[in-house]
Amino acid sequence: GEDVEQSLFLSVREGDSSVINCTYTDSSSTYLYWYKQEPGAGLQLLTYIFSNMDMKQDQRLTVLLNKKDKHLSLRIADTQTGDSAIYFCAEGSGGSYIPTFGRGTSLIVHP
């Protein structure tokens, strides 16, 4: 079946930029999403990008999409300790109406 891959951990220093990467296999993906999960909570939708876009910026968040390589990234500028969480990449395509989620990247921000 279709797959979404993410690295499991990322550690950064407060104030630096964080870049979380994701690769997917479904070439028919139409929408790609980033979710954030804080400890003990559900997933929160952060942002999305449509497959005909290369980049989307939303305040401190920048999403880059390389459709040819099926590579998606989430850049968080000026990372804060409150950004420490698990970040999930998800892709939506086809008629199942269910997105496929990656395993999540645990972002640890050091003071």
Added chain:
Amino acid sequence: KAGVTQTPRYLIKTRGQQVTLSCSPISGHRSVSWYQQTPGQGLQFLFEYFSETQRNKGNFPGRFSGRQFSNSRSEMNVSTLELGDSALYLCASSLGQGEGKGTYEQYFGPGTRLTVT
């Protein structure tokens, strides 16, 4: 607009018992999906209901079942509980139809933390 609500938030059950979890979706959302989240397996899709019908199903044993009511509220049932069923169970609602970004955009509840002893 109220978010997705799940009840109860925490449950402790004994092996062999059964449990029912409840989820109320965002108003206007007709699709409800259920996920199991554990540290070892990550986020795993259980099933999805749309307009009272199970439309998609993950790879879980028949002990896991669900249903959806006419008001789109959904329940999930796990029978004959095993220790390995201890997990955070997440419910997500979405439009579940159409072609825009909202089709796949899921809104999650806070989850029900199930502990099986």
